[in-house]
Amino acid sequence: MHKFWLVAVATGALVSGTLLATPSPAMSVSQEPGRPAPAPGALDAAFDAYLQTSVANAAFSGTVLVAKDGVPVFRRSYGMANHELSVPNADETVYNLASITKPFTALLIMMMQEEGRLKVDDLACTYLADCPAAWQAITIRQLLTHTSGIEGYSRLPQWDEELDTRLFWRGGAAMMMRDQPLRFNPGEGWRYSNTGFDLLGLIVERVSGKTLPEMYQDRFLTPLGMSRTSFHTSRLVVPGAATGYYSLGSTFINKTPQAAYSSYGASGLLSTVDDLLKWDQALYSNRLVSTASYEQMIADAKNEYGFGWEMRTWLGRRQIGHAGSGHGFSTLMARFVDDRLTVIVLSNSDEANANATARDLAAIYFGEAYKLPVQGRKARLLDAIQTEGPDAAILLYQEMKAAEPEAEVFKTDELLVTVGYNLHGVPLMDEAKRVFEFALEQFPRSAYSHDGLADIALAEGQTEVAIRHFETSLELDPTNEYAIDGLKKIRE
The missing domain is CATH 3.40.710.10 (DD-peptidase/beta-lactamase superfamily)
Incomplete structure (x- = not known):
C-alpha cells in the first residue's frame, strides 16, 4: 500500500x-x-x-x-x-x-x-x-x-x-x-x-x-x-x-x-x-x-x-x-x-x-x-460509501465539486486515491476498486489509481492484471518508485 x-x-x-x-x-x-x-x-x-x-x-x-x-x-x-x-x-x-x-x-x-x-x-x-x-x-x-x-x-x-x-x-x-x-x-x-x-x-x-x-x-x-x-x-x-x-x-x-x-x-x-x-x-x-x-x-x-x-x-x-x-x-x-x-x-x-x-x-x-x-470531505465520502454504497459517494463527490469548482482538492486525484486506499486497507476491495476506477474517469493520468487497482488485483490473485496496471502507472509516471518496486516483487 x-x-x-x-x-x-x-x-x-x-x-x-x-x-x-x-x-x-x-x-x-x-x-x-x-x-x-x-x-x-x-x-x-x-x-x-x-x-x-x-x-x-x-x-x-x-x-x-x-x-x-x-x-x-x-x-x-x-x-x-x-x-x-x-x-x-x-x-x-x-x-x-x-x-x-x-x-x-x-x-x-x-x-x-x-x-x-x-x-x-x-x-x-x-x-x-x-x-x-x-x-x-x-x-x-x-x-x-x-x-x-x-x-x-x-x-x-x-x-x-x-x-x-x-x-x-x-x-x-x-x-x-x-x-x-x-x-x-x-x-x-x-x-x-x-x-x-x-x-x-x-x-x-x-x-x-x-x-x-x-x-x-x-x-x-x-x-x-x-x-x-x-x-x-x-x-x-x-x-x-x-x-x-x-x-x-x-x-x-x-x-x-x-x-x-x-x-x-x-x-x-x-x-x-x-x-x-x-x-x-x-x-x-x-x-x-x-x-x-x-x-x-x-x-x-x-x-x-x-x-x-x-x-x-x-x-x-x-x-x-x-x-x-x-x-x-x-x-x-x-x-x-x-x-x-x-x-x-x-x-x-x-x-x-x-x-x-x-x-x-x-x-x-x-x-x-x-x-x-x-x-471533512474524506469522512463524508467514506460514510456515504458505508451507508449507501460507492455510487452514492460518487454522486456526493460530484455535488461537492459542483459547489466548489475552483477548490484545489478537486483539481487533483489525491482525495479519491486516499479514499480508495482507506477502503483497500480495511479491506473493502469492491468499494475501493470502484473508487479507483472513478478516479481514473476524473483524472485519466492518475498513476496512483493504477497502483491501487494493481494492489487489489494482487490481493485477488490476478497477477497479470496487476502487472498491466503497474506498467500503465509507469507509463504515466516513469519515476513512480511504488510501481517499480511492485513490478520487481511480482517478477521475483
Missing part, C-alpha cells in the same frame, strides 16, 4: 504533574494585568460543546485535562476505551503517549550530564557499541535536536508493509539504520528521527548501568507518584489501558497490526492525564533538573525543537510541549509556561487531531477565536 496514504505512526508530544512548586526563574509567570478569570460554568460548557462536536465530526475519543497553576479547571472523557466490549474512556484511562516519551528521555540525558557522566557535546559513538563510520561525528546534542542526519527507521520503504510487525528489542529497530546513508551531514539540517531518540535510550543505559524502564521508574515515576504510568513495549496486558483505533469516516476500525517493541526511547510510555499533570508541575521546579539544564534544553531551538521539546508560539503565547501519534493514538501536552496553563489531550483515535484540539481548548480558555470541528 502506498505509504503516503497509510496512517502515520509516531511523532512527538509533551508531559505534566501535580506537584506544586515555586516557579524557577526560567519559567516565571507573567499574568495579563486585569484579565478576569473565566466564568467556570461558561468555560465548562464551552469546552464540552467543542469536544462533543469533535466527537461527532472529527472522530475524537479520549480524555482531556485543562489546568491552571496545576489545578484542573476541566477534566472529561469521551468515547470508548474499547469498542468491542463497550468500555467507555474514563479520567483514569491509560493511553499510549507515543512521542510524549521523548522529553522524558531527553531529561534523563540532562540528569546524566548534571552528574558528570556525559556531556551533550560528546560524540554519541563514545557510548554506543558497533557505531558505523557514518555516525562517528554525531554528537548527543544532534540526537536530541534531530540534527544528526540519521533517518528514522519508520521511513524505510518496507516499514509499513513488513518491518513494523517484526519483533525488535532494546534499540533493534534503530540499529537497522547502521548501514543507511545519512540524510545530511551532522548539524547541517533537521529531520525528525525516532532513530535518534532510541539511540539516546541506549546511551542512558550504557551510562547509568540500568535499563531504560528502570531509569524512567527511578527518576520520574516513583519520585513524582506517577503510579499509573509505565514503560510498556510488550504484549503484556496493562490494566485500564485504552485500545487504539483508526477510523473509516465516522466508523472506528481496528488499527493495522503493529509490533509494540520497535521504539526504545522515542516512545513507549503509557500514562493518564493526571499523572502527566504531576510531571508538568515538577517541571516548574528544580526537582528534576536545574534551571540551567532546563534553559539549555529550550535555548536557541532551531526548527522549533530543543532537547526533546517542541517549541511553538500559539495564540501569541509561548508554548513548550510535545505531540505523539501512532498505534491508533493521537496525543499532545501543551504547556503555556508564561501563563501556567497546561492542556493535555490523550486520544485513542488516530484520526483525532490532538494538536488542533489542544490549541482550540487553549483558545477557549484565553478568549481567543476558534472554530468548531466540521466533518
Whole structure:
C-alpha cells in the first residue's frame, strides 16, 4: 500500500504533574494585568460543546485535562476505551503517549550530564557499541535536536508493509539504520528521527548501568507518584489501558497490526492525564533538573525543537510541549509556561487531531477565536460509501465539486486515491476498486489509481492484471518508485 496514504505512526508530544512548586526563574509567570478569570460554568460548557462536536465530526475519543497553576479547571472523557466490549474512556484511562516519551528521555540525558557522566557535546559513538563510520561525528546534542542526519527507521520503504510487525528489542529497530546513508551531514539540517531518540535510550543505559524502564521508574515515576504510568513495549496486558483505533469516516476500525517493541526511547510510555499533570508541575521546579539544564534544553531551538521539546508560539503565547501519534493514538501536552496553563489531550483515535484540539481548548480558555470541528470531505465520502454504497459517494463527490469548482482538492486525484486506499486497507476491495476506477474517469493520468487497482488485483490473485496496471502507472509516471518496486516483487 502506498505509504503516503497509510496512517502515520509516531511523532512527538509533551508531559505534566501535580506537584506544586515555586516557579524557577526560567519559567516565571507573567499574568495579563486585569484579565478576569473565566466564568467556570461558561468555560465548562464551552469546552464540552467543542469536544462533543469533535466527537461527532472529527472522530475524537479520549480524555482531556485543562489546568491552571496545576489545578484542573476541566477534566472529561469521551468515547470508548474499547469498542468491542463497550468500555467507555474514563479520567483514569491509560493511553499510549507515543512521542510524549521523548522529553522524558531527553531529561534523563540532562540528569546524566548534571552528574558528570556525559556531556551533550560528546560524540554519541563514545557510548554506543558497533557505531558505523557514518555516525562517528554525531554528537548527543544532534540526537536530541534531530540534527544528526540519521533517518528514522519508520521511513524505510518496507516499514509499513513488513518491518513494523517484526519483533525488535532494546534499540533493534534503530540499529537497522547502521548501514543507511545519512540524510545530511551532522548539524547541517533537521529531520525528525525516532532513530535518534532510541539511540539516546541506549546511551542512558550504557551510562547509568540500568535499563531504560528502570531509569524512567527511578527518576520520574516513583519520585513524582506517577503510579499509573509505565514503560510498556510488550504484549503484556496493562490494566485500564485504552485500545487504539483508526477510523473509516465516522466508523472506528481496528488499527493495522503493529509490533509494540520497535521504539526504545522515542516512545513507549503509557500514562493518564493526571499523572502527566504531576510531571508538568515538577517541571516548574528544580526537582528534576536545574534551571540551567532546563534553559539549555529550550535555548536557541532551531526548527522549533530543543532537547526533546517542541517549541511553538500559539495564540501569541509561548508554548513548550510535545505531540505523539501512532498505534491508533493521537496525543499532545501543551504547556503555556508564561501563563501556567497546561492542556493535555490523550486520544485513542488516530484520526483525532490532538494538536488542533489542544490549541482550540487553549483558545477557549484565553478568549481567543476558534472554530468548531466540521466533518471533512474524506469522512463524508467514506460514510456515504458505508451507508449507501460507492455510487452514492460518487454522486456526493460530484455535488461537492459542483459547489466548489475552483477548490484545489478537486483539481487533483489525491482525495479519491486516499479514499480508495482507506477502503483497500480495511479491506473493502469492491468499494475501493470502484473508487479507483472513478478516479481514473476524473483524472485519466492518475498513476496512483493504477497502483491501487494493481494492489487489489494482487490481493485477488490476478497477477497479470496487476502487472498491466503497474506498467500503465509507469507509463504515466516513469519515476513512480511504488510501481517499480511492485513490478520487481511480482517478477521475483
